[in-house]
Amino acid sequence: MIPSRRALTLLTLWLAVGLVAVWLDGLRGPWAAMGGGLGLALLLDAWLLRRLPSPTATRDGPTTLSLGSWHGFTIRVTNPAPRPVRLDLFDNHPSEFGVKDMPRTLTVPGTAWQEITYTLRPMTRGRFSFSGVDTHIHSPLRLLAQRRHLDAPGELKVFPDFKQVARYALLAMQKRTNAMGIHLQRRRGQGQEFHQLREFRKGDTLRQIDWSAVSRRNQLISREYREERNQRVVFLLDCGRRMRADEGPDHINHFDTALNAILLLSYVALRQGDSVGLLAFAGQQRWLPPVRGRGGVNAVLSSVFDLQTTTAPSDYAAAAATLAVRQRRRALIVLVTNLRDDDASELPRALAPLRRRHLVLTASMRESALLDAAQAPVGDLSEALRAIGAAHYLHQRRTAHTALRKHRLMTLDVEPEQLPSALVNRYLEIKRAGML
Numbered sequence: 001m002i003p004s005r006r007a008l009t010l011l012t013l014w015l016a017v018g019l020v021a022v023w024l025d026g027l028r029g030p031w032a033a034m035g036g037g038l039g040l041a042l043l044l045d046a047w048l049l050r051r052l053p054s055p056t057a058t059r060d061g062p063t064t065l066s067l068g069s070w071h072g073f074t075i076r077v078t079n080p081a082p083r084p085v086r087l088d089l090f091d092n093h094p095s096e097f098g099v100k101d102m103p104r105t106l107t108v109p110g111t112a113w114q115e116i117t118y119t120l121r122p123m124t125r126g127r128f129s130f131s132g133v134d135t136h137i138h139s140p141l142r143l144l145a146q147r148r149h150l151d152a153p154g155e156l157k158v159f160p161d162f163k164q165v166a167r168y169a170l171l172a173m174q175k176r177t178n179a180m181g182i183h184l185q186r187r188r189g190q191g192q193e194f195h196q197l198r199e200f201r202k203g204d205t206l207r208q209i210d211w212s213a214v215s216r217r218n219q220l221i222s223r224e225y226r227e228e229r230n231q232r233v234v235f236l237l238d239c240g241r242r243m244r245a246d247e248g249p250d251h252i253n254h255f256d257t258a259l260n261a262i263l264l265l266s267y268v269a270l271r272q273g274d275s276v277g278l279l280a281f282a283g284q285q286r287w288l289p290p291v292r293g294r295g296g297v298n299a300v301l302s303s304v305f306d307l308q309t310t311t312a313p314s315d316y317a318a319a320a321a322t323l324a325v326r327q328r329r330r331a332l333i334v335l336v337t338n339l340r341d342d343d344a345s346e347l348p349r350a351l352a353p354l355r356r357r358h359l360v361l362t363a364s365m366r367e368s369a370l371l372d373a374a375q376a377p378v379g380d381l382s383e384a385l386r387a388i389g390a391a392h393y394l395h396q397r398r399t400a401h402t403a404l405r406k407h408r409l410m411t412l413d414v415e416p417e418q419l420p421s422a423l424v425n426r427y428l429e430i431k432r433a434g435m436l
Contacts, residue, residue: 002147017031018035045141046144060074065159067158072119074117088138090104091118104118125160135150200222232274233332233427234279234333236320237304238282239280258336265334270294270296275290276290277291279319282310285322317349320353323354335360337364351409364401366394366415
């Protein structure tokens with residue numbers, strides 16, 4: 001038990017009267033009586049507090065959360081005692097979460113319940129649990145408080161941020177995906193899979209004309225093609241130390257940005273009728289064989305939500321050899337990583353087992369901080385050296401990507417926030433060109 005502010009105020013007043021009583025003999029009797037009364041009140045209050053039954057607490061809220069988003073939770077406190085009880089409450093949420101509107105103070109009527117709401121913001125993916133609810137129950141006379149722990153178990157799963165997927169789905173319904181920087185273009189006659197015959201239109205090529213149909217109908221008839229379906233997209237996800245950098249006001253690291261991009265492209269590819277798979281490497285190895293259909297996004301989410309970066313080096317050769325064994329059928333292999341300036345000579349050789357059978361796209365994220373440093377105004381020697389160093393590194397990086405393209409490796413080199421839309425656009429370009 002701990003004394004309340006009211007008890008400390010009364011004790012301070014009693015001590016002050018005692019100091020005065022040292023000089024005034026007439027106050028010694030009242031001061032002693034005051035002390036005795038205060039002591040009895042504390043004893044009585046402690047006895048009443050110990051007899052109070054503990055309330056119960058239940059928590060209501062989502063069990064699957066999105067990284068970086070605020071989610072609401074409700075705590076219901078039930079008082080089994082016939083008299084009202086006043087308490088301070090704190091829900092022991094995971095320490096990796098941000099919190100609003102907690103702790104709280106409330107008064108619960110006798111044999112009744114009361115609810116409070118608060119919000120949590122997860123800043124790390126994975127599995128988490130609540131460790132119960134801590135309360136300070138105030139005594140009937142408000143002189144003491146007692147700490148009691150209430151059991152309220154709960155398990156949470158924090159998934160990558162799927163707001164972009166939800167936004168894409170909404171914009172796709174409204175045919176406004178260009179608001180996300182994604183350009184869906186319907187190009188009739190440019191695909192590889194036959195769709196239907198139709199009348200010849202302006203803009204059709206002579207190669208599209210079906211001369212057998214022309215002879216039967218005595219008019220120009222064109223073949224219409226569409227982008228092929230039932231193709232495969234397999235992500236090769238780097239979980240090594242290269243992906244540990246974080247940028248931006250929310251300090252979302254490159255790895256979480258990569259997961260957001262993978263989820264968005266998975267959703268788009270599954271809607272196109274393709275299947276999606278994933279192999280994580282560098283410290284954590286996880287294999288998801290290509291899946292398709294409506295449940296495909298859930299399968300990808302379940303496979304990556306608890307993946308974390310490690311300090312292991314990115315061994316592209318070992319990852320490529322492993323994937324070449326597991327993925328035999330031709331696919332679009334998307335290597336999501338953070339390339340360095342010294343990868344130009346090693347990467348083509350490392351990816352050779354994949355390039356013989358598959359189409360390989362390397363998606364790399366460049367640090368926005370380097371670009372800011374290279375373009376920052378220079379005021380002194382240290383700032384000049386910082387700008388020169390950043391500019392030199394960026395130049396070497398561009399040179400490395402140019403060398404990779406000379407080896408016929410498709411590459412993307414974008415800032416993290418541009419990766420989701422850039423990756424989807426490149427996938428759609430590959431589909432339209434029939435490169436798979």
